[in-house]
Every structure is written in structure tokens, then in C-alpha cells.
Amino acid sequence: MADSAAPAHTAKTVYHSVANTHPVKVAASGVEVFYADKQALHGINLDIQDRSVTAFIGPSGCGKSTFLRCINRMNDTIDTARVAGSIRIDDEEINDRAVDPVLLRARVGMVFQKPNPFPKSIYDNVAYGPRIHGLASGKDELDAIVETSLKKAGLWDEVADRLDQPGNSLSGGQQQRLVIARAIAVNPEVILMDEPCSALDPIATARIEELIDELRENYCLIIVTHSMAQAARVSQMTAFFHLGHLVEYGPTEEIFTNPRDRRTQDYITGRFG
Amino acid sequence: MGAIALAIAFLGVLLGTIVLQASGAFTNYVLTLPVTLEREIADPRGDMSEASLRRGSYNQLIQRSLQSEFPAASSRADLRELFGLYSGLNAASVMHRVIADPSLVGSTIDVTMPANHEIDLYLKGVTVEESITAGSGTIQAGAISGDITLSSDSPAFANAIARIRQQASSERDALLGRAARLEADAAGAASRDAREAGLAAARRAREEAARFDTVIDPETRITLGPRTASLLIRLNGGVVAVSALTPDGREAEGRVLLPLESAEASASWSEWVIETPAAARRITDQQAVYARALEERGMVERRFNTNLFLNADSREPELAGVMGAFIGSVLTMLVTMLLAVPIGVGTAIYLEEFAPKNRLTGFIEVNINNLAAVPSIVFGLLGLAVFINTFGMPRSAPLVGGFVLALMTLPTVIISSRAALRAVPPSIREAALGIGASRTQAVFQHVLPLAMPGILTGSIIGLAQALGETAPLLMIGMVAFVADAPSLGLSGLTQPSTVMPVQVFLWSGASERAFEMRTAAAILVLLTLMIIFNAAAIILRRRFERRW
Amino acid sequence: MQLSLITALALLVLTAVGFLAGRSRALALAEKDGSRLHSLPGYHGYYVALWAGLPGFAVLAAYALAGTMIVNTIVLDRMERAAEPLQARYELALANDDIWSEAEREIARLDDEMAALRGEAEQVIAAEGVQSDAVEALRARQDELQFAQDDARFTRDARANTIAGDIIQAVPEAGDHALARAGFEFARLPVQEREVFLADARALAFGDGLASRDTPELRATAGALQPVHSAIAWGACLGALGLALAGLAFARTHLAVRFRARNRVEWVISATLALASLIAILTTLGIVFSLLFESLRFFAAIDWRVADFLFGTQWSPQTAIRPGQIGQSGSFGAVPLFAGTALITLIAMMVAAPVGLFAAIYLSEYADSRVRAWAKPALEILAGVPTVVYGFFALLTVGPLLRDFALFLGYEDAVTQSALSAGLVMGVMIIPFVSSLSDDVINAVPQSLRDGAYAMGATKSETIRHVVFPAALPGIVGALLLAVSRAVGETMIVVMAAGQAANLTANPLESVTTITVQIVTLLTGDQEFNSPKTLSAFALGLVLFVLTLILNIIALRVVQSYREKYD
Incomplete structure (x- = not known):
């Protein structure tokens, strides 16, 4: 269905004009990804603004998650994956050999589709990152980091009295907020979220969306989502991916009200996807 | 279902037979003897040094103690059988005790050691079948030791004779039956060699069967040997091994294995029959008598077998x-x-x-x-x-x-x-x-x-x-x-x-x-x-x- | 030993010091620089500790492995040089001695004669076969010559001993001369006694173990060993400590705020893990090469009559054969072993295959969870019973039972150790193996296949017979092949219950022997190494290895492709 509706050969991306309210945080140019011999991404050029939420939308297998994983070099962990092109964060090339992906991932936090707290206590979940990065020089400092992170993630009030309980004992939505707190704890600049609400019920989803909106004030957030409504609710910018191409990129409102590419239009109106 | 049952049955049989076989090994009969650690034997150099104590002949001390229990045992053959009740290796443990505490030298200590494995099996009733029945009539011993004659006014030994004859005739029948079968097989054998071998085996079986004739014949004297059951007579606190009986059951010849207290006539005696023939067992009549005597004196008892768990391997089971x-x-x-x-x-x-x-x-x-x-x-x-x-x-x-x-x-x-x-x-x-x-x-x-x-x-x-x-x-x-x-x-x-x-x-x-x-x-x-x-x-x- | 132990402790201390030094330096650097370290201070500590510990321990390990050998080599070399004048005198004396020279010539002459005889024998054998009278005569003649040569050797060696004794007598016992005497004596010792000599000397020198003798020569050797030993030991230990200190200092200079200590330490960790995984390959290589090498020696010892080994029907390795003996063939024919192995395996599989398979089908298709909860652990216990226990069971329970039963049925030659009892018990042993493998295979058949059959109205047993079983068949074949390989390689049951007689028979009531039984028989008890008898065990081992390897590879292939089909 998808293939018949869209001319697959068009490689040109439609860019909407953007009011430069925030500086560019992540700048991608010519990013290509191959899994073994299969090309998963074709020449992606994309500038992402700081202190805002950017949503990646598109049908399954369009490459939005793949691109997301390029931003913190998670693709390095897959043996067969090969990444080409340039991604700069604050003008620093992250695909440079001199960059330690491990340190990069501390700067670019990630939240996954299914909540994946470590099977340890709530406290240890949040404290793990600061510990391995040497962010706290003492127990008090660590406690403070844990507390602020949990507060920022809006979880503190619910767990303050049971920090020593296992992270898995929380509800799904709480777990996902715990994971967000865990990501915040290492003081990242960018937070990547890969369909963070797809495993949650509507109420928990609403809570997370609220949280995302709050976090926008301090972080550059990039969120992959299947739900167009969610993209419309939380994001300021939207990028539409299709078959490994970036089709259209612009302010969320414009993308949803005035898509310029046929494929975007078809996707948004529900013709495929 | 059947397959599973079969597999589990195998497991059951496997474990069952092993537990059954093992059960006898967890206890054993031990021999406790008062051993006097005579100074000149335990400490040959006389300086009480460890080197001297190590050269002590502790086995000799154990032997002396055992000999004092059975003063009648004096011939070399008797002593060999007596000392066969235990293994000389046990002397080592006495030596270790003495070296650990040299003050023991000169005193008398109780030495506990496992009985020889054949004695142990005999006492457990595993290898040897025996029975004791009260005798009827009064018998009179000719002497209290040595080769003696037991005589009685009544046919006191008739029961024993009947039993021996019955056993002999059943064995003879079995041999004759086997000979007949062998002959039949030989007649139909394929080659000459096979036939001759079959006939030879049959002949041997017949010869063996003929040996029982004398026992079975009611007119002749019955002699007991290594191929027949042993008949022991317990009388006046002693034991006599019968070697020959008169057919009328009034007289028996035999050798005293355990000295009688007196040669008086007595009506309270018993027949002790060791049914397993001497040739088919590893202990002699004499040893059986020693073992039972020690048991009666409380010097042999069954205990938990600690050696099995605490010792290393040994040639002596x-x-x-x-x-x-x-x-x-x-x-x-x-x-x-x-x-x-x-x-x-x-x-x-x-x-x-x-x-x-x-x-x-x-x-x-x-x-x-x-x-x-x-x-x-x-x-x-x-x-x-x-x-x-x-x-x-x-x-x-x-x-x-x-x-x-x-x-x-x-x-x-x-x-x-x-x-x-x-x-x-x-x-x-x-x-x-x-x-x-x-x-x-x-x-x-x-x-x-x-x-x-x-x-x-x-x-x-x-x-x-x-x-x-x-x-x-x-x-x-x-x-x-x-x-x-x-x-x-x-x-x-x-x-x-x-x-x-x-x-x-x-x-x-x-x-x-x-x-x-x-x-x-x-x-x-x-x-x-x-x-x-x-x-x-x-x-x-x-x-x-x-x-x- | 003491010294190296102290050094090892010192190295441990240095390693700990390295860790602390590294960590505190990293902390100080971070303080001074005011920025964050790339790696946690602990990793800087580990980095320095590794530099301090690894080289030092490597030196110490090398010394532990090769130290004794180096010391021995140096001292033996020194002894040999000291003994040179004696050796020269000895050789001169031998050359001038008539009796010795005469014996030596006689030995050479007899060698030639025997070689000629062997040539002749080959022709005769080619013409008349091995069993002819002519060959018999030649063999007798060879024995005669051999005896004569043995005599000559004895004369020669006795004479040489006398001369050597005279020479030694002329040398004083003290000082340097003692070492010369030791070297001379050592050179004259046969190879296996040299080890004893060295062990005695070491015992005298270092008190490790008891010396079996105490002679002036041994004392001299011990005296020579001591200084060399301590020099090397001190060298190794001081070297190790020096390296540790140098490594520590060197690594400490690396440390910087941006220094990637964690990456370096992690590289060492993953390299160690990679090395561990090479052990598996080394094991395989070790098996292949040791079996091949010893087998080649065996085949060389039987004059490369590989076909006789593989296809001969006569197995009697106990017959000692002299090198080059005429017409001694057929005693290493392994066919009876192969046949015995095959017979027992067949019997075992006749038990294990149906029972194991039905158990698996029952467990995976019919049994409810309560039965499974009982049956599975029972099968696991059956699988966990050591094979020696099965062997005991076969020997003492099954064997006599079968023999009595056979006797009862009128089979007069029944024996306790028979192929049947070993095979039956081995079959029982393999049941859990077959059933658990088949269970896996049957469970891997997708539920959709079964649902399809049920949807068409098939009954449970029809579904199993027509759908599940055919679908699982390749996997089951693989499982059975693995079971066969297991049966072929099983040792203890057959050693205890099948007997030793190399009968070539298909009668399961007779006792037969297998490859594994013969390997055990040949390699236990008194054995002289290098005799073809002992080496033949390795050739059998090679056959066994190749056979099971082929079975395993086929089976694993089959099972794997089967798994992939349904994954």
C-alpha cells in the first residue's frame, strides 16, 4: 500500500522556513546508514534546535529510529551497522574517531520504547549514571543528584519514601519516568526518546507528555513517535521520514496543517502508515 | 507412558539393587581385645624414643592377647587360623596410639579393630548357611581335647545322619542328572571333539556322584569332608567337629575345636551344622568356632563401619x-x-x-x-x-x-x-x-x-x-x-x-x-x-x- | 621457592600501590586542571596497577615454567665441558682396546647380516606367504643372530664400563675434578636414568624431595647447581620487581585528564576474554595433534601397514614385537574391536531409540504437568548417574541375570560379561539423552502445524503420526546420531561389562571388546612407553575421535538446519 501511494525515487527533502528562536543543537548532513548491504538511511540533512521538542514521524521501517540511534551512536553496538555522513552537536563532529561514544552517550541520553529500569533499587537506577561518570564526589552529592533528577522527572513525590525498592516494582508509566530520571541524572544536553509512550496507557501517556513539555525548557528533546496526535501535542518541529528518506521537515503546525509533499499529506490524512 | 514407566523402573531397579548391596557395608563386626603392651616388645631398644617405639612388634602383642583367649590353640595350623581373625595391618593403629602416648607402654589397653572380612561376612550370615538344633539323648565325650569319640546309648546322631544323607542324595541326583544331559547332548554333537568332550564331562560328573554313595549307603560309616556340610557338636562349653559317624547314630569321631570343660556325660548338647561345605567357603570350622566363642564372650560386636568413611584404600576390605x-x-x-x-x-x-x-x-x-x-x-x-x-x-x-x-x-x-x-x-x-x-x-x-x-x-x-x-x-x-x-x-x-x-x-x-x-x-x-x-x-x- | 613466593607477594603489593598511586594522581590532576577526568579515577588506578603487575608476573611465570630447565641446561653444559678431557681419554682408551673394538665390529657385522636376512625374508614371504616353513626357518635364524648380537653388546658394554671405571679411578674426588667426574658419569647414563640423576642432585642441592643416593658426583653436581640456581632465581625475581617498578613509573607518566584509562583497561579485559576463548581451539588442536602424532609413531612401528590395522581381523596387541621382526603381522587388526563396538552400539540403540523417543513424544504431547514434574527430574537423575555405576550394575546384576536366563534356556556357553548386558545397560544410560534431545526437537515443531491438523479434524494420535513426527524427523535423526556417537565413545560400562576378548562375533551372548575397552586395557597397568602396544591405543583413539567427529558434525548440521527451518 505504502509503495503504491508514494513515488519512492524522490530524494529531495522539503524544508519549511523556520523562525530561529533557538540555536541549532544537532546538525546532521548526508547521514547514511547501512545494515550489512542494505541501506537504511539515504542522505539525511537536518538541523535540530535546542530547548525544543522535535518529533520524528513516519511509517514503520522508515528509518526514524535508525536516525535517532545515530545521534548517540547506539548503532555502533550493532556489528553489521555502518554509518556515513556527519552529525555535529554544538559544532563537534560526533562520528569523529577521537570522540568516545561512551562519553557521547552521557551527553545524549536515551529513553527506549519499553521502560527498561535495571533490576535494582530505584535509587541505584538513578545513581548508576552519575557513579560511572564520576559526577558526584560523595554520598550527599549523589543523593542530591538522585533527588533533583527524580523531581525533574516528576517522580519524586511518588517514590521518595521507597527509594530502596526495586525499579521493576513501579507501574509502567512510573518506570518510564524513572528511566527518564535516570537519563537526566547524567546531565545530558540532548534527550532521545524512542516511542516512549507506546507501551503505556493513556493516563500514563498524558503524564509523560506533560513531562516532555516541562523538560523542553532545559534540554533539546528528540522524540520518535507513531502517534501523529502525540507529535502534534508535544513537538515544535516535526520531521517526516519515509523509506529511509527525510521527506519533509518544518514547524509542527505547518507540517500538520499544510504539508507540501504528497507522501506527508497521505500519511497525515491516514492513507497509509 | 510405558516408555517413561520403563525408564523410571530401570532407575528404581538400579538404585534398589545398589542400596540392597550396600546395606551390609555400613556396619561391620569389630574385635575388642585387651592387649598388654609388654615393654620389651613395644620398646625393643628400651629408650622409649619414637624410633624405638616404631620398631615395636605390636602385631605380636595382639597375637599374644588373642592366644590367651584360646590357650588350647598351640599348633602352627591352629595359630594361623586364629590370627586369621584379623588383619596384621591393625598393628599400625596400636603403634600410632603408643607413639602418641608413650606412657601406655607397660599397661593393658583395649584394642578395637575390624574382624577379618570373611569372618565379618560369616557373622553377618551372608556367605555361610548354618543352623543350630538341640540334640536329643545323652552323649559322653571320650576326652576334653584332641581327637575324641562321642558315644551315646541312644541313636543321638540319627537326625544329623538323616539330614546329611538327604543332602548327599540330592546332590548326587543333581550330578547324575547333569551327566545324563551331557551324554544326551554328546550323542547329538556335531563334531567328534565335541562329543568326546561332552562324554568326558559326563564321566567326571558320574565319578563325583559316586563319592556320595558311601554316605548314602545305610550300612557304611559316614565320613564328613570338605565337600559335605560340617557337623559340630556343642557340649560342656566346648565344640567338637565331627569327622565320622557310625551308621547306627550312636557314635561319632571328631576333633575338639574348643576344649570341653569336662568329659562328663551330658544331655544338654546341640548340633551345629554349617551347611555350606568347607570347600565352598573361605573360613574354616575352627575359625567359625573362634568367632562364635568371641561373640559369646562379648569381644565381637557389630558396629557402624567408620573405616569405610575415614580410611583410605586398603588391600584388606x-x-x-x-x-x-x-x-x-x-x-x-x-x-x-x-x-x-x-x-x-x-x-x-x-x-x-x-x-x-x-x-x-x-x-x-x-x-x-x-x-x-x-x-x-x-x-x-x-x-x-x-x-x-x-x-x-x-x-x-x-x-x-x-x-x-x-x-x-x-x-x-x-x-x-x-x-x-x-x-x-x-x-x-x-x-x-x-x-x-x-x-x-x-x-x-x-x-x-x-x-x-x-x-x-x-x-x-x-x-x-x-x-x-x-x-x-x-x-x-x-x-x-x-x-x-x-x-x-x-x-x-x-x-x-x-x-x-x-x-x-x-x-x-x-x-x-x-x-x-x-x-x-x-x-x-x-x-x-x-x-x-x-x-x-x-x-x-x-x-x-x-x-x- | 621461598624467594619467588616473596617476590609474588611483593608484586601484589606493588600492584596495589600502583592502583592507589594511579588513582590519587588522577584525582590530583583533576583538581589542578579543574575539569572532569575522561575516566573515573579508579580506572587510572587499574591502568597503573596493570602496568605494575602484568610484566612482573609474566617474568615470574616464565621463571616458574622454565627456570629449572635453564638451570639444568647451564649446569649440564658446564659439566660436559669439565668432563671433556675425561671423555677424550675414554674414547681413546676404547679405540685402543681390542676387546671393545672386536665386539663393536661383531655388532655391525650382525646388523648387516640381519638386514640381508630381512631382504631375503621379504622375497620368501612374497613368494610363499607368511605362514610357510621357509619363513619359519628364517625367523629362527633371525632369533639366533639377535641373541648373538645381544651377547656382543653385553661384552662391549661390560668392557666399556671397566674402562670408564679405570679412568674415573684415576681422577681425584675433590674440587673441580669432582664436577668432571660427574659430567663423565652423567654422559654415560642411559636417558631414563639421567632424570633420576638430576632429580637426586636437585634433592641434595635444594632439599626438595629425598635423594635416592648420595655420591660424590651427585654432591658435585648439587654444588654446581646451587650458585646457578640462585643467580637465576635472584635475576628473575629482581627483574620482575624492577619491571614492576618501571611499569608503575612509566604508566604514571601517561595519566592526564583526557587520558582514556578506561578504554585501555577494558582493552586488557576483552583481550583476556578472547584468550580464554582460544583455549577451546587449543584443546581441539591438542587432541588432533597428539592423536595424530602418536598414531603416526604407531604406524611407523608397524611398518606403515595401516590397512592391516584397519582391516585385519586378528587383535592381540599383547604379543611384543621386536623392531623389524620377520612376518609378525595381523596382531593389530582392529576389525574385531570395530565389530564389537558396532554390536554393542546396535543393542544400546535398540533399547534407547524406541524408549527414549516414546518417552519424548509422551512427555511433550500427552503428559500433563504433574507427570512432567515427576518424569523430567527422574530422567535427569538417570542422566546424571555416573557411568561407572551403570558398569557396576551391568557387571553384578544384569550380567549374571542374563547368563542365568541363557543357561535356563539351554544355552550352555553363557558368560557374565556379554555384549548383551553391556548393550542393554548402555541403552538405559542413553535413554535420557535421546529423550531430552527429541523432546527439544518435538517442541520446536510449531504449534501452527498441529493446529492446522486439528482444524482438519485429525485426532491427536493422527496429528502426531502424520504431522508432528514427520516434521520432527530430521531433528530426531540428528538426535539419534548424537546418541550413537555417545554410545560409541562410552567407556566404563563396556570396560566393566563387555569383557576383553577380541571375538569377531555377532552373537550378543558372547563377550566382545570395543575400541574404548582396548584403549583402557592398553594404557592402564604397567606400560612401557614407545612400544607399539601402547601407541596402538592412540591409533584407536584417533579412529574413535574421527568416527565420533563425523557423527557429531552430521548430527549438528541436521539439527541446526532443522532448527533454522522453524525459528
Whole structure:
């Protein structure tokens, strides 16, 4: 269905004009990804603004998650994956050999589709990152980091009295907020979220969306989502991916009200996807 | 259903027969003698030094004590039978006691030692059938010792004669029947050789049968010999072994095995028949009499067999125990564990978490799968050729045994560890990597702890396999007879030793009947160990099993 | 030993010091620089500790492995040089001695004669076969010559001993001369006694173990060993400590705020893990090469009559054969062993295959969870019973039972150790193996296949017979092949219950022997190494290894492709 509706050969991306309210945080140019011999991404050029939420939308297998994983070099962990092109964060090339992906991932936090707290206590979940990065020089400092992170993630009030309980004992939505707190704890600049609400019920989803909106004030957030409504609710910018191409990129409102590419239009109106 | 029942029935029969066979080995008869440690024998140099005490002839002291119990035993033959009640090796334990406490010299101590294994089996009623019945009528002994005649006014021995005749005639009939069958077979035999062989066998059977004729004939004197049951008469506190009876049952000739207290006529006597013929048993009438006499005097009693658990191997079944093999097993397993578990888990971590998927790692995988199915004996050949012949390591040593078993166990540990690592969901790795943990940190701080129960379960099962393994250890000389348990420490690693399953193998090949039940007992010890190992694995699995 | 132990402890201390030094330096650097370290201070500590510990321990390990050998080599070399004048005198004396020279010539002459005889024998054998009278005569003649040569050797060696004794007598016992005497004596010792000599000398020098003798020569050797030993030991230990200190200092200079200590330490960890995984390959290589090498020696010892080994029907390795003996063939024909192995395996599989398979089908298709909860552990216990226990069971219970039963049926030649009892018990042993493998295979058949059959109205047993079983068949074949390989390689049951007699028979009531039994028989008890008898065990091992390897590879292939089909 998808293939018949869209001319697959068009490689040109439609860019909407953007009011430069925030500086560019992540700048991608010519990013290509191959899994073994299969090309998963074709020449992606994309500038992402700081202190805002950017949503990646598109049908399954369009490459939005793949691109997301390029931003913190998670693709390095897959043996067969090969990444080409340039991604700069604050003008620093992250695909440079001199960059330690491990340190990069501390700067670019990630939240996954299914909540994946470590099977340890709530406290240890949040404290793990600061510990391995040497962010706290003492127990008090660590406690403070844990507390602020949990507060920022809006979880503190619910767990303050049971920090020593296992992270898995929380509800799904709480777990996902715990994971967000865990990501915040290492003081990242960018937070990547890969369909963070797809495993949650509507109420928990609403809570997370609220949280995302709050976090926008301090972080550059990039969120992959299947739900167009969610993209419309939380994001300021939207990028539409299709078959490994970036089709259209612009302010969320414009993308949803005035898509310029046929494929975007078809996707948004529900013709495929 | 039937198949399962069959398999479980096999298991039941297997365990049942072994428990049954082993049951006799857990107790044994011990002999307690008051031994006077005469100074000049215990301390030949007279200076009470350890060197002097070591040269003491403690066996002689034990012999003296035993002799004083049976003053009538004086001929060489008598004494040989008397001293056959125990093993001279027991003198060593007396020596150790004296060396530990030299002040004992000159005093009389109680020495407790296991009875000879044949005596033990006899007293347990395993090897010899016997019966005691009260005699009727009054009999009179001609003397109180030596070769004597027992006479009676009434046919006092008629019962015994009837019984002997009955036994003899049934044996004669069996022999004649066999001869007839052999002859029939020979008549239809294919070749001349076979026919002649068959006829010869039949002739031999007939000759043997003819020997019973004299016993069965009611007119002739009955002589008892090694092929017939033994008839002993208990009278006046003594025992007479009957060698001949008159057909009228009024007179018997015999030799006194235990002196009578008096030669008075007595009506309270009994017939003690040892039905198993002397030729078919390993103890003599005389020894049976000694053993029973000591039992009556309270010097022989049945006790829990501590030797079986505390001693190392011995040529004498009553002194043999599994301790040496147990220590050998512990040392060998330690080496196996210290090598196989770290190397196996390391390999599993590397292949599962670090290794790039390329030809080399693919080859390693195929390799490990094949190694898992290589017969264990081949690992023994490897150990012999490489460790012993090339590297010149000592034979029969737990160190080398541990090496060989470690190599053998390695594939099991690797395969189960990999399965455990694979069972940890990738989301855990992603979570750790996502907040900036390195791969090593993710593996060692998150994945490995979660996989640990599975890894431990697999390792324990692998070690249990190694614990029960025999064949490769035969190749590297761990079948040696080792009478001293290796020391439980670093130096023990290179001392000659054996392990539990090999001990089972060694004992199962021994000719003494007493070893048979000890083999079964050793198997029970081994199975207990295996069950402990496996139960530990199952508990670990149940307790820490995690469903993702 | 003491010294190296102290050094090892010192190295441990240095390693710990390295860790602390590294960590505190990293902390100080971070303080001074005011920025964050790349790696946690602990990793800087580990980095320095590794540099401090690894080289030092490597040196110490090398010394532990090769130290004794180096010391021995140096001292023996020194002894040899000291003994040179004595050796020269000895050789001159031998050359001038008539008796010795005469014996030497006689030996050479007899060698030639025997070589000629062997040539002749080959022709005769080619013409008349091995069993002819002519060959018999030649063989007798060869024995005669051999005896004569043995005599000559004895004369020669006795004479040489006398001369050597005279020479030694002329040398004083003290000082340097003692070492010369020791070297001379050592050179004249046969190879196996040299080891004893060295062990005695070491015992005298270092007190490790008891010396079996105490002679001036041994004392001299011990005296020479001591200084060399301590020099090398001190060298190794001081070297190790020096390297540790140097490594520590060197690594400490690396440390910087941006220094990637963690990456370096992690590289060492993953390299160690990679090395561990090479052990599996080394094991395989070790097996292949040791078996091949010893087998080649065996084949060389039987004059490369590989076909006789593989296809000969006469197995009697106990017959000692002299090198080059005429017409001694057929005693290493392994066919009876192969046949015995095949017979027992067949019997075992006749028990294990149906019972194991039906158990698996029952467990995976019919049994409810309560039965499974009982039956599975029971099968696991059956699988965990050591084979020596099965062997005991076969020997003492099954064997006599079968014999009595056969006697009862009128079979007069029944024996306790028979192929049948070993095969039956081995079959029982393999049941759990077959059933658990088949269970896996049957469980791997997708539920959709079964649902499809049920949807068409098939009954349970029809579904199993027509759908599940055919679908699982390749996997089951693989499982059975693995079981066969297991049966072929099983040792203890057959050693205890099948007997030793190399009968070539298909009668399961007779005792037969197998490859594994013969390996055990040949390699236990008194054995002289290098005799073809002992080496033949390795050739059998090679056959066994190749056979099981082929079975395993086929089986693993079959099972794997089967798994992939349904994954």
C-alpha cells in the first residue's frame, strides 16, 4: 500500500522556513546508514534546535529510529551497522574517531520504547549514571543528584519514601519516568526518546507528555513517535521520514496543517502508515 | 507412558539393587581385645624414643592377647587360623596410639579393630548357611581335647545322619542328572571333539556322584569332608567337629575345636551344622568356632563401619575406605572448578558480548559444539600425551586429573553460560549503554549479575559430570592403588591419588566378596555427592529463575 | 621457592600501590586542571596497577615454567665441558682396546647380516606367504643372530664400563675434578636414568624431595647447581620487581585528564576474554595433534601397514614385537574391536531409540504437568548417574541375570560379561539423552502445524503420526546420531561389562571388546612407553575421535538446519 501511494525515487527533502528562536543543537548532513548491504538511511540533512521538542514521524521501517540511534551512536553496538555522513552537536563532529561514544552517550541520553529500569533499587537506577561518570564526589552529592533528577522527572513525590525498592516494582508509566530520571541524572544536553509512550496507557501517556513539555525548557528533546496526535501535542518541529528518506521537515503546525509533499499529506490524512 | 514407566523402573531397579548391596557395608563386626603392651616388645631398644617405639612388634602383642583367649590353640595350623581373625595391618593403629602416648607402654589397653572380612561376612550370615538344633539323648565325650569319640546309648546322631544323607542324595541326583544331559547332548554333537568332550564331562560328573554313595549307603560309616556340610557338636562349653559317624547314630569321631570343660556325660548338647561345605567357603570350622566363642564372650560386636568413611584404600576390605578417593575427588574438582569456570565463563562472555561475528568466532563456536560431544576417553588420551608425556607432569596426580576434567567440562560451562547470557534481555544492555556505560561496564555491572544464577547452574552441572567421570582419569594413571590419602592442600595436588568413581571401578574388580558391598556403598556416597551437586543446581535455578 | 613466593607477594603489593598511586594522581590532576577526568579515577588506578603487575608476573611465570630447565641446561653444559678431557681419554682408551673394538665390529657385522636376512625374508614371504616353513626357518635364524648380537653388546658394554671405571679411578674426588667426574658419569647414563640423576642432585642441592643416593658426583653436581640456581632465581625475581617498578613509573607518566584509562583497561579485559576463548581451539588442536602424532609413531612401528590395522581381523596387541621382526603381522587388526563396538552400539540403540523417543513424544504431547514434574527430574537423575555405576550394575546384576536366563534356556556357553548386558545397560544410560534431545526437537515443531491438523479434524494420535513426527524427523535423526556417537565413545560400562576378548562375533551372548575397552586395557597397568602396544591405543583413539567427529558434525548440521527451518 505504502509503495503504491508514494513515488519512492524522490530524494529531495522539503524544508519549511523556520523562525530561529533557538540555536541549532544537532546538525546532521548526508547521514547514511547501512545494515550489512542494505541501506537504511539515504542522505539525511537536518538541523535540530535546542530547548525544543522535535518529533520524528513516519511509517514503520522508515528509518526514524535508525536516525535517532545515530545521534548517540547506539548503532555502533550493532556489528553489521555502518554509518556515513556527519552529525555535529554544538559544532563537534560526533562520528569523529577521537570522540568516545561512551562519553557521547552521557551527553545524549536515551529513553527506549519499553521502560527498561535495571533490576535494582530505584535509587541505584538513578545513581548508576552519575557513579560511572564520576559526577558526584560523595554520598550527599549523589543523593542530591538522585533527588533533583527524580523531581525533574516528576517522580519524586511518588517514590521518595521507597527509594530502596526495586525499579521493576513501579507501574509502567512510573518506570518510564524513572528511566527518564535516570537519563537526566547524567546531565545530558540532548534527550532521545524512542516511542516512549507506546507501551503505556493513556493516563500514563498524558503524564509523560506533560513531562516532555516541562523538560523542553532545559534540554533539546528528540522524540520518535507513531502517534501523529502525540507529535502534534508535544513537538515544535516535526520531521517526516519515509523509506529511509527525510521527506519533509518544518514547524509542527505547518507540517500538520499544510504539508507540501504528497507522501506527508497521505500519511497525515491516514492513507497509509 | 510405558516408555517413561520403563525408564523410571530401570532407575528404581538400579538404585534398589545398589542400596540392597550396600546395606551390609555400613556396619561391620569389630574385635575388642585387651592387649598388654609388654615393654620389651613395644620398646625393643628400651629408650622409649619414637624410633624405638616404631620398631615395636605390636602385631605380636595382639597375637599374644588373642592366644590367651584360646590357650588350647598351640599348633602352627591352629595359630594361623586364629590370627586369621584379623588383619596384621591393625598393628599400625596400636603403634600410632603408643607413639602418641608413650606412657601406655607397660599397661593393658583395649584394642578395637575390624574382624577379618570373611569372618565379618560369616557373622553377618551372608556367605555361610548354618543352623543350630538341640540334640536329643545323652552323649559322653571320650576326652576334653584332641581327637575324641562321642558315644551315646541312644541313636543321638540319627537326625544329623538323616539330614546329611538327604543332602548327599540330592546332590548326587543333581550330578547324575547333569551327566545324563551331557551324554544326551554328546550323542547329538556335531563334531567328534565335541562329543568326546561332552562324554568326558559326563564321566567326571558320574565319578563325583559316586563319592556320595558311601554316605548314602545305610550300612557304611559316614565320613564328613570338605565337600559335605560340617557337623559340630556343642557340649560342656566346648565344640567338637565331627569327622565320622557310625551308621547306627550312636557314635561319632571328631576333633575338639574348643576344649570341653569336662568329659562328663551330658544331655544338654546341640548340633551345629554349617551347611555350606568347607570347600565352598573361605573360613574354616575352627575359625567359625573362634568367632562364635568371641561373640559369646562379648569381644565381637557389630558396629557402624567408620573405616569405610575415614580410611583410605586398603588391600584388606575391612580396612578399606573411601576417604582417600574422597580427598582426591575434592582436590581434582577444585582444580577443575578453578580452571573450567573462569575460562568457560570468560569464553562465553567473549563470544556472546564482545566477539565480532566473523569466521574465527564461527569456527570457535563449531569447535565448542564438537568438543562437547567428543568421548571423554579422548580427553584422557590428550592428558596422557600432552600433560604427562610432553610437559612431564606427574602421573596419578589430582592436578593433571583436574586439568583433563577441566578441558572436558569447558564446553558444558561455555554452552550453558552463553544460554544464560542470551537470556538476559537486550533492553538491559541498551539501558546501560544509553546512559553512557561502556560495553565492559554494561556486561560486568548489569548483564553478568543477572546471568549469574544460570551460569552457576550450568557450571555445577558440568562439575557434577566431571565428578562422576572415570575413563579419562584411567588414562592418566589415577587407577593406582593408593593406601595413603593425599594431603588436603597444595602439596596434595601432585601426590598420587584416586577419585571416587575410579575407586568404585577398582573395588568392583576386586576378587574379595566383601569388596562387592563396599563398592555399592562407595557408589551410594558418590551418588549422594552427585545429588547434593544437582540439588544445589536445581535450587539455584528455582530460586533465581527470572522470566523476562 | 621461598624467594619467588616473596617476590609474588611483593608484586601484589606493588600492584596495589600502583592502583592507589594511579588513582590519587588522577584525582590530583583533576583538581589542578579543574575539569572532569575522561575516566573515573579508579580506572587510572587499574591502568597503573596493570602496568605494575602484568610484566612482573609474566617474568615470574616464565621463571616458574622454565627456570629449572635453564638451570639444568647451564649446569649440564658446564659439566660436559669439565668432563671433556675425561671423555677424550675414554674414547681413546676404547679405540685402543681390542676387546671393545672386536665386539663393536661383531655388532655391525650382525646388523648387516640381519638386514640381508630381512631382504631375503621379504622375497620368501612374497613368494610363499607368511605362514610357510621357509619363513619359519628364517625367523629362527633371525632369533639366533639377535641373541648373538645381544651377547656382543653385553661384552662391549661390560668392557666399556671397566674402562670408564679405570679412568674415573684415576681422577681425584675433590674440587673441580669432582664436577668432571660427574659430567663423565652423567654422559654415560642411559636417558631414563639421567632424570633420576638430576632429580637426586636437585634433592641434595635444594632439599626438595629425598635423594635416592648420595655420591660424590651427585654432591658435585648439587654444588654446581646451587650458585646457578640462585643467580637465576635472584635475576628473575629482581627483574620482575624492577619491571614492576618501571611499569608503575612509566604508566604514571601517561595519566592526564583526557587520558582514556578506561578504554585501555577494558582493552586488557576483552583481550583476556578472547584468550580464554582460544583455549577451546587449543584443546581441539591438542587432541588432533597428539592423536595424530602418536598414531603416526604407531604406524611407523608397524611398518606403515595401516590397512592391516584397519582391516585385519586378528587383535592381540599383547604379543611384543621386536623392531623389524620377520612376518609378525595381523596382531593389530582392529576389525574385531570395530565389530564389537558396532554390536554393542546396535543393542544400546535398540533399547534407547524406541524408549527414549516414546518417552519424548509422551512427555511433550500427552503428559500433563504433574507427570512432567515427576518424569523430567527422574530422567535427569538417570542422566546424571555416573557411568561407572551403570558398569557396576551391568557387571553384578544384569550380567549374571542374563547368563542365568541363557543357561535356563539351554544355552550352555553363557558368560557374565556379554555384549548383551553391556548393550542393554548402555541403552538405559542413553535413554535420557535421546529423550531430552527429541523432546527439544518435538517442541520446536510449531504449534501452527498441529493446529492446522486439528482444524482438519485429525485426532491427536493422527496429528502426531502424520504431522508432528514427520516434521520432527530430521531433528530426531540428528538426535539419534548424537546418541550413537555417545554410545560409541562410552567407556566404563563396556570396560566393566563387555569383557576383553577380541571375538569377531555377532552373537550378543558372547563377550566382545570395543575400541574404548582396548584403549583402557592398553594404557592402564604397567606400560612401557614407545612400544607399539601402547601407541596402538592412540591409533584407536584417533579412529574413535574421527568416527565420533563425523557423527557429531552430521548430527549438528541436521539439527541446526532443522532448527533454522522453524525459528
